[in-house]
Amino acid sequence: MTMTISDLTARPGAWLAVGTDEGPVVSSRIRLARNVRDVAFPGWAGVEECDRLWRRLCPALEQVPSLQVATSLSMGDLSELDKEILFERHLISREHAGKGKGSGLVFRDDERLSVMVNEEDCLRLQGMQPGMKLRSIWAEINTLDSEIENCTEYAFSPTLGYLTACPTNLGTGMRASVMLHLPGLVLMNEINPIMKGMAKIGLAVRGLWGEGTEATGNMFQISNQMTLGDSEEQIVKLVEQIAMELVVHEQNARERLMDRRGALVRDHIGRSFGILSNAHLLTSKEAMDLLSGLRLGIDMGILKSVSRRTVDALLLLTQPGHLQKKEEKALKPKDRDRYRASLVRDALNNPPPKRRNRTTAE
Amino acid sequence: MTMTISDLTARPGAWLAVGTDEGPVVSSRIRLARNVRDVAFPGWAGVEECDRLWRRLCPALEQVPSLQVATSLSMGDLSELDKEILFERHLISREHAGKGKGSGLVFRDDERLSVMVNEEDCLRLQGMQPGMKLRSIWAEINTLDSEIENCTEYAFSPTLGYLTACPTNLGTGMRASVMLHLPGLVLMNEINPIMKGMAKIGLAVRGLWGEGTEATGNMFQISNQMTLGDSEEQIVKLVEQIAMELVVHEQNARERLMDRRGALVRDHIGRSFGILSNAHLLTSKEAMDLLSGLRLGIDMGILKSVSRRTVDALLLLTQPGHLQKKEEKALKPKDRDRYRASLVRDALNNPPPKRRNRTTAE
Numbered sequence: 001m002t003m004t005i006s007d008l009t010a011r012p013g014a015w016l017a018v019g020t021d022e023g024p025v026v027s028s029r030i031r032l033a034r035n036v037r038d039v040a041f042p043g044w045a046g047v048e049e050c051d052r053l054w055r056r057l058c059p060a061l062e063q064v065p066s067l068q069v070a071t072s073l074s075m076g077d078l079s080e081l082d083k084e085i086l087f088e089r090h091l092i093s094r095e096h097a098g099k100g101k102g103s104g105l106v107f108r109d110d111e112r113l114s115v116m117v118n119e120e121d122c123l124r125l126q127g128m129q130p131g132m133k134l135r136s137i138w139a140e141i142n143t144l145d146s147e148i149e150n151c152t153e154y155a156f157s158p159t160l161g162y163l164t165a166c167p168t169n170l171g172t173g174m175r176a177s178v179m180l181h182l183p184g185l186v187l188m189n190e191i192n193p194i195m196k197g198m199a200k201i202g203l204a205v206r207g208l209w210g211e212g213t214e215a216t217g218n219m220f221q222i223s224n225q226m227t228l229g230d231s232e233e234q235i236v237k238l239v240e241q242i243a244m245e246l247v248v249h250e251q252n253a254r255e256r257l258m259d260r261r262g263a264l265v266r267d268h269i270g271r272s273f274g275i276l277s278n279a280h281l282l283t284s285k286e287a288m289d290l291l292s293g294l295r296l297g298i299d300m301g302i303l304k305s306v307s308r309r310t311v312d313a314l315l316l317l318t319q320p321g322h323l324q325k326k327e328e329k330a331l332k333p334k335d336r337d338r339y340r341a342s343l344v345r346d347a348l349n350n351p352p353p354k355r356r357n358r359t360t361a362e
Numbered sequence: 363m364t365m366t367i368s369d370l371t372a373r374p375g376a377w378l379a380v381g382t383d384e385g386p387v388v389s390s391r392i393r394l395a396r397n398v399r400d401v402a403f404p405g406w407a408g409v410e411e412c413d414r415l416w417r418r419l420c421p422a423l424e425q426v427p428s429l430q431v432a433t434s435l436s437m438g439d440l441s442e443l444d445k446e447i448l449f450e451r452h453l454i455s456r457e458h459a460g461k462g463k464g465s466g467l468v469f470r471d472d473e474r475l476s477v478m479v480n481e482e483d484c485l486r487l488q489g490m491q492p493g494m495k496l497r498s499i500w501a502e503i504n505t506l507d508s509e510i511e512n513c514t515e516y517a518f519s520p521t522l523g524y525l526t527a528c529p530t531n532l533g534t535g536m537r538a539s540v541m542l543h544l545p546g547l548v549l550m551n552e553i554n555p556i557m558k559g560m561a562k563i564g565l566a567v568r569g570l571w572g573e574g575t576e577a578t579g580n581m582f583q584i585s586n587q588m589t590l591g592d593s594e595e596q597i598v599k600l601v602e603q604i605a606m607e608l609v610v611h612e613q614n615a616r617e618r619l620m621d622r623r624g625a626l627v628r629d630h631i632g633r634s635f636g637i638l639s640n641a642h643l644l645t646s647k648e649a650m651d652l653l654s655g656l657r658l659g660i661d662m663g664i665l666k667s668v669s670r671r672t673v674d675a676l677l678l679l680t681q682p683g684h685l686q687k688k689e690e691k692a693l694k695p696k697d698r699d700r701y702r703a704s705l706v707r708d709a710l711n712n713p714p715p716k717r718r719n720r721t722t723a724e
Contacts, residue, residue: 263700267642274640278632280625338625 003071003109005082009317009325013089014111014128015179016312023299024250025243026179026219028133029090030141030236033164033173033227034123034148035155041165042103042118050102050118057117060151061106066144069109076101081330084321090128092116112137113144120165121173123148132247134176134240138232161228171228176235178243179208183218183296184253187261187268194249195220202226203242208288217288217315222246254300269297273306277348281334282341287318310347317343365433365471367444371679371687375451376473376490377541378674385661386612387605388541388581390495391452392503392598395526395535395589396485396510397517403527404465404480412464412480419479422513423468428506431471438463443692446683452490454478474499475506482527483535484517485510494609496538496602500594523590533590538597540605541570545580545658546615547608549623549630556611557582564588565604570650579650579677584608616662631659635668639710643696644703649680672709679705 015027035041036057042050054074062070075083075096083097092105096119107114116124125148127141155163161171169175185191195205208219222243224235257265272293276282282290294311297303316322318340324331327339377389397403398419404412416436424432437445437458445459454467458481469476478486487510489503517525523533531537547553557567570581584605586597619627634655638644644652656673659665678684680702686693689701 263642263696267703270640270642271637274636274638275633276636278636280629280632341629 002069003107005078005085005325008089008111009085009322012313013091013316014130015090016130016316022131024181024184024247025132026181027128027130028137028176028178029126029128030134030137030174030176031127032123032125032141032145033121033162033169033175034125034145035163035165036122037153037155039122039155042120042122043165045118047100047102053122054102054104054117057123057152058104058106061115061117061148064144064147064151066113066140066147067106067108067115070106071109072106073104074101075099075103075105081321081324085325088316088319088321091126093119093124095119113140115144115148121169123152132178132240132243134178134236134243138176138236142232164227168225169227171226172230172232172235174227174232174235175223176239177206177221177223178239179219179221180243180246180250181218181292181295182220182246182250183292184250184257186215186218187257187265188253190249190253191215191220194246198222198242199225201238201242203239216285217292219288219292254296258300265296265300266302269293269300269302273297273303273348276344278345279341280345281337282318282344283337284318284320284340287340287344288315291315291318306348314344314347364431365469367440367447367687370451370473371447371684374675375453375678376492377452378492378678384493386543386546386609387494388543389490389492390499390538390540391488391490392496392499392536392538393489394485394487394503394507395483395524395531395537396487396507397525397527398484399515399517401484401517404482404484405527407480409462409464415484416464416466416479419485419514420466420468423477423479423510426506426509426513428475428502428509429468429470429477432468433471434468435466436463437461437465437467443683443686447687450678450681450683453488455481455486457481475502477506477510483531485514494540494602494605496540496598500538500598504594530587531589533588534592534594534597536589536594536597537585538601539568539583539585540601541581541583542605542608542612543580543654543657544582544608544612545654546612546619548577548580549619549627550615552611552615553582556608560584560604561587563600563604565601578647579654581650581654582608616658620662627658627662628664631655631662631664635659635665635710638706640707641703642707643699644680644706645699646680646682646702649702649706650677653677653680668710676706676709 036053039053040049058072061067062072086092086105087094087097089111091107091111091114096103096116103118105114105116112127112129114126125141125144127137129137157163162173164170164173182191185194198205202225203222204225206221207215208217222239224239272290276290291311291314294303294306298306298308298311320336323336323340331339398415401415402411420434423429424434448454448467449456449459451473453469453473453476458465458478465480467476467478474489474491476488487503487506489499491499519525524535526532526535544553547556560567564587565584566587568583569577570579584601586601634652638652653673653676656665656668660668660670660673682698685698685702693701
């Protein structure tokens, strides 16, 4: 293991376009569900059987070229807080955070490629990058997939494709998704019909934290529903195309907003900034929603006193896990709200000098 | 006539303790209801009869020593906007603002003494001062009352006292009131039982704009309900005593708030400042409520970047009438909200240099 959880929390995650300017596009992700031949699915296998597989796969994955330099973490060794942080960074699912001995995570130090072992399937490969990057992620994860197959025989059927614990993942086992920030469509009250239309063309819409979560911070994750029938390239192409169309809709909505309801937009952005820079209690949801207002203000050129980098960093640092790691202790929700507000006030009222931000271009 | 409506709007009103520090006490008022012997009450008299009385009383009132230098305004000559401004300055009632020819107002240039002619009664004398000043107002208005009686015979009964259009004003015809700013009791959820208790000791509670209005901006006006039976001095003493008790309750509530819910108080004050200094749309009610937060923050020593003078001035200048007078045109409610927000942002982000504020000590 090369990275610690503290190392992670000191820097932005791979899912946030920190400092880059891709407008409504936040990040892209692809995950592949894979199982090992002649090994039971994790939900069927007992802890010992899972643990045997983890102890066999972990050293193999650590050596896979695409994952260099690799860090491996056993779920059984992690505190609840550490798991929460991995979840907030989109490195593990909520379900995986509930796992213990027998389940694990191996990830490349830049967090852009990772493998969950014994989540719902034996292996869940993930590629994740800020911005609209489905094609390059597909190239990377396809290579990773082949490299893992070199050392492990996958459960594969010539007719059904990759076999998976849940039939909805059969076939390619692929889910390609793009996270979009769509405050313009929300403010114009146009988001619901658009999102309902997604289902008709085979796409699912989820909130920031995956299935069953609401669109906090005006973040919407769209992904393919079908994994069987289409090729991986077709899936990538479909999701990318629809995501690009949503980006156009969003930018169009923002223009119409400024034309027709300029005062409302300025009010929304102004209040978001005013509350964030002066509140002393902030829940996680309110912080996300208000940070969405700042992001919109920066995208539209209305808010000039705050950098996109600051806003993106706060999106992650205000999450409960990251917040508690920074404070180095467990905090009650009320204390978290106070500490979160203080963190945000400091960041917005005392922006760090630009030369200290050196990880990506502003 | 010596003062114009524009002259008035360029300066603070008599009901606001602009720049003075009386904590929860905003202002004190006394009004006396009087009628003229052998003249019909205004609600019974026709317009011509009212006008005859107004034309008889107006020059007489203009000469009354206590009202020097006096300005007189006939309701029939005023625009709706002018009447709205007089109402916002508490110089006339909502009912009087609905009157036209035959009704009028005579006031001393400092607005602290005034007389409405042909409101509900032939004469309504009013004394009004910032701070807890019931006793000195009583002395002033008592003199004014005698001076007017020297030139006009009042309708008076040896058994019932001063006769009034509404029996609830019989006797002394006096209503003494104190306007209090009670955000601490509101935040502690203690205001309702206290206000309910007022009725039991013969006091009425109203909002900022009198009967039937809610307590916008956490402003509560308490006044005597009975006018018959007690002497004027007893009424003044009762209202003053209860107002002082409420001030103690309020200060006690503020201390407990800081002890037990300090973060909540700071959050309330911070958000009030954050929204006011960044919003682009503000309704009159929201502005009042948020300005209440600033007033509390200044009283408690938490908010240092804004002066009490600025907040008190904004309380008046953000009212619809004053706002439109400043803009010199009628504004639709939506435009008022935008203009109001702009006025408040400017005042809070660019405080005027202190040397320009010369009317009272800071």
